[in-house]
Amino acid sequence: MLEARFWSTEGAQGDRVDYWRNAICEAIFELDFDSTASAMDARLSQFEIGAVKLSTVSISAAHEVIRSREAIARNNLPRFNLNYIRRGSWTVEHCGHDIALSPGELVLLDNRQPYRVRSSEGADHVCVHLPIEWLRCWIPQPEDAVARPIRIGTPWRAVLAAALDDAPLIADAAPGNDNLCADQIAGALALAVGPARSMNTTHTRLIYLRIQRAMCDMFHDHDLDAGRVAAALGISPRYLHKILAREQTTYGRELIRIRLERASTMLRDRRFDALSVADVGWRCGFCDASHFSKRFRDAYGVTPGAFRAALQGMPASAH
The missing domain is CATH 2.60.120.10 (Jelly Rolls)
Incomplete structure (x- = not known):
């Protein structure tokens, strides 16, 4: 909260x-x-x-x-x-x-x-x-x-005002939203005050942030693909991949990162103790427990079970 x-x-x-x-x-x-x-x-x-x-x-x-x-x-x-x-x-x-x-x-x-x-x-x-x-x-x-x-009437003023009005509610809605909200404020401000020559770069950044936000809303869907994210944003899959490439990332890399961040948050939270590691992975969009464990170890250096055990002071085999 x-x-x-x-x-x-x-x-x-x-x-x-x-x-x-x-x-x-x-x-x-x-x-x-x-x-x-x-x-x-x-x-x-x-x-x-x-x-x-x-x-x-x-x-x-x-x-x-x-x-x-x-x-x-x-x-x-x-x-x-x-x-x-x-x-x-x-x-x-x-x-x-x-x-x-x-x-x-x-x-x-x-x-x-x-x-x-x-x-x-x-x-x-x-x-x-x-x-x-x-x-x-x-x-x-x-x-x-x-x-x-x-x-009033300045291009992007309304977007900036909306970002300021909505920031506390959006930031409070889910873990990780606070940094996204801060970036949206900065991006909208850059568009509102920036010279015309920087518009394309800043616009690209805002689209990238919208892609991230949509993926954060939909990451739990096991069948989520770039086409569905693009459709939710009203852009083409090709344009989505182009924006991500400009940010030096890919759709697959972003989706795995978002899912792993959410999984690590759940593993830290004692409210989810009743869920097994496999159940946490499933809720975060991973269909296969071994794939989840491998991806998690690649990102965090330990298995999900060891990660949870280290934080909660229990044997790694407990879950």
Whole structure:
């Protein structure tokens, strides 16, 4: 289950503005916060999703947030922050730009540079913390995208917004989904801000992630083949194989990897102790127990039974 952390001014002792200032410094990084509404309501929910940290924030009253040079000197975290406005409006001063943002719009901020955010009526937004080196695997020069608003009507904006809206639910649905969700966010961001010359590469990466997700949903089917996965995605089998080749892999290799990852998860989980090793393999799409054992040993260096025994402290022959 996806772990979450929560902060709320409801029930806060003392001044709510002071409480919230401390809360966002703890949850996000060092910021100064001010509001003239001492009785304001504010909530923050935070999720670790693969390489990124996603926070949903709701503040009922007008407010101002400042990332100062002094705060940067004390707390210079190498991250970008992608902000998606769901309700209300923002004005942002950052890197020499004055930006007005409306609901549905997004902007990337550089945590290493000062900024000021104002909301005249309160707002709901999503803030995603993106490690710099990780993001550079998707966008060669992410600094070029900083303070460039992603407006309604921008190509791929809707895809990026949907990825942010759905990430906590999808990441919580099954083991391994968190990294896929983080990659989908980065891929959609690259498409929304990237130059035209990088569109083909990023589009290929997104199709590859969709293929992985479909295979993760269907891996237990013993008769699963590339044609069925391609049909589920609305692409041809030939195009599916072409995309996988560009990622330096094959359909068979990806399917075995996904099935083995799921099998290793089940072997670790005490809830599946009643299942034999062969039953675990069967549920993960392996028709033949000896084939499952060989593939597992090739990938993990031990048989499935020895893997389970080492983790659970039982003789390898117990299952």
